[in-house]
Amino acid sequence: MSARAPWTLVAGREIQVKLTDKNFLIGTGLTILLLLAAMIVPTFFSGSGANYEVAVTDAQGTALVEELETTLQEESAESSATPVTVADRAAAETAVLEGDVDAALVAGEDSWELLSDGPDTGGLGSALAEQVRTDALADNAASAGTTVEALTAGTELTTVDVAxxxxxxxxxxxxxxxxxxxxxxxxxxxxxxxxxxxxxxxxxxxxxxxxxxxxxxxxxxxxxxxxxxxxxxxxxxxxxxxxxxxxxxxxxxxxxxxxxxxxxxxxxxxxxxxxxxxxxxxxxxxxxxxxxxxxxxxxxxxxxxxxxxxxxxxxxxxxxxxxxxxxxxxxxxxxxxxxxxxxxxxxxxxxxxxxxxxxxxxxxxxxxxxxxxxxxxxxxxxxxxxxxxxxxx
Structure with missing residues (x-):
């Protein structure tokens, strides 16, 4: 018998038997692989940015869509918003209905209009609405001889995560x-x-x-x-x-x-x-x-x-x-x-x-x-x- 305490021999044997057990090693390996998969796989579905094609009828609409792309890429480098120039409103409607574009941005009498095939425009509608608002504020501020920051001072609500x-x-x-x-x-x-x-x-x-x-x-x-x-x-x-x-x-x-x-x-x-x-x-x-x-x-x-x-x-x-x-x-x-x-x-x-x-x-x-x-x-x-x-x- 070894001079070591008997319990150490028994413990060593238990560990050795388990570490040479293929089922134990395979089970541990699969657990780690599943854990890594649970963390990594969702990134493949959430990592890609939004990609939109928007029909426009004039240079101002093109500029708005290009500004939207810049805004989107600040959040995700893979996002894009591409303007597709068409002749007029009728052509824009046709492009939307035939699925050539995701939506169309055309100028109305007093405001911009977003043409879509159905009520759900996903994130595109809210993103374009925010871009139009920002662009209009900048124009109005310039006309009034002030800045957007001065006009919007005190209007922002900041969320603080206490937890x-x-x-x-x-x-x-x-x-x-x-x-x-x-x-x-x-x-x-x-x-x-x-x-x-x-x-x-x-x-x-x-x-x-x-x-x-x-x-x-x-x-x-x-x-x-x-x-x-x-x-x-x-x-x-x-x-x-x-x-x-x-x-x-x-x-x-x-x-x-x-x-x-x-x-x-x-x-x-x-x-x-x-x-x-x-x-x-x-x-x-x-x-x-x-x-x-x-x-x-x-x-x-x-x-x-x-x-x-x-x-x-x-x-x-x-x-x-x-x-x-x-x-x-x-x-x-x-x-x-x-x-x-x-x-x-x-x-x-x-x-x-x-x-x-x-x-x-x-x-x-x-x-x-x-x-x-x-x-x-x-x-x-x-x-x-x-x-x-x-x-x-």
Whole structure:
């Protein structure tokens, strides 16, 4: 035996087995690819600017459309507004109806008219209306011997995003990131939890556990399995978080980075403690089974527990949601969402962490007790209640 602590050997083996598992590596790779696709693909649909062709009948109309193009390109370099000169109003109407142009701009008796095929002109109507207004204001100001700035002084309304000033983020982004946090913990808890349970039952089924238990104390075995899988889960989380943050810096969503960084700082300890609170119980669930086929029965209570927490965490509102965010394990799902939304005081996540630490101590003691009593039982699966009555091996 190595001079190292036995649990380090067990943890190292758990990590090595998982890192050489093609399914695990492919799953992690696909998760990262899907995450990058979710951030990058929308840019292909939103990145192209608007392109308009507008029929005009005179030089003034041509100048207005050209000025509109300059205005549009200040917002998006790919936008364009192209004037198409026609003979008269009748020709402009024909061009619109035949679909040769998007609309036509013609001078009326006292105002400009926009000719379109149907009532919906999209963004072109509002853009041209603003351009005509700006051009008319400039002409009127020049006639009155003043400036456009003087005429429009005090008429502008500026929108101030208070949430952004306070380091928050748009509500839709906060909800999406909170949902992603909750979803990741849910899947990590089930995937790595089942890995722990499956590792335990495979050793029982092959009778290797009898050799291991003779050489390594039972609690050292449990500690190695739990910590090995915790390192894997936490490492996968860190990798996905790093890819997300790097990806956001290349997108317009980088406005959410300040608030997101703080939320991730809180999410990491919640994730770690929440996972540890369940890991020993997953190991105990594996020890209750004698064959791989029995795992579904022995792990069902844990799976249902996580499903209920996940559904409740996403659907509760108001005071019920606030109370739920302090319940251990559920706090890993809900409290980070509240932090993202800016709905918490500093003491709230601190109190939730203290509560989950206490709960973690209880579940570790409970899981270790079950694990020690059921580990060498190989004659059929055990119920949770019956396992507690067995003598310690």
């Amino acid at each position: 952004e000033e306070e380091g928050g983020m748009p509500p839709i982004v906060a909800y999406a990131m909170g949902f992603a946090f909750a979803m990741f913990f849910y899947f990590a808890a089930i995937m790595f939890g089942m890995q722990i349970a499956n590792s335990v039952v495979e050793e029982k089924q092959s009778r290797i556990i009898e050799i291991l238990a003779a050489k390594i104390p039972t609690r050292q075995l449990l500690l190695g399995k739990v910590l090995g899988n915790t390192v894997l889960a936490f490492g996968q989380l860190a990798l996905i978080a790093a890819v997300s943050l790097i990806g956001l810096t290349f997108l317009d969503l980088d406005v959410a980075l300040p608030g997101l960084a703080g939320a991730i700082g809180w999410y990491l300890p919640f994730f770690l403690l929440g996972f540890l609170a369940l890991a020993c119980v997953w190991a105990a669930a594996g020890s209750l089974a004698s064959r791989t086929e029995d795992l579904q029965q022995t792990t069902m209570p844990l799976t249902m527990f996580l499903v209920i927490l996940f559904i409740a965490g996403l659907n509760l509102e108001g005071a019920a949601r606030q109370i739920f965010s302090f319940i251990p394990v559920a706090s890993t799902l809900v409290m980070p969402m509240r932090i993202l939304e800016g709905d918490t005081e500093l003491w709230e996540p601190i109190l939730a962490l203290v509560l989950v630490v206490g709960f973690c101590a209880l579940t570790i003691a409970f899981g270790a007790r079950l694990y020690e009593r059921a580990l060498l039982h190989t004659s059929g699966s055990l119920s949770w209640r019956k396992a507690m009555t067995l003598a310690k091996d």
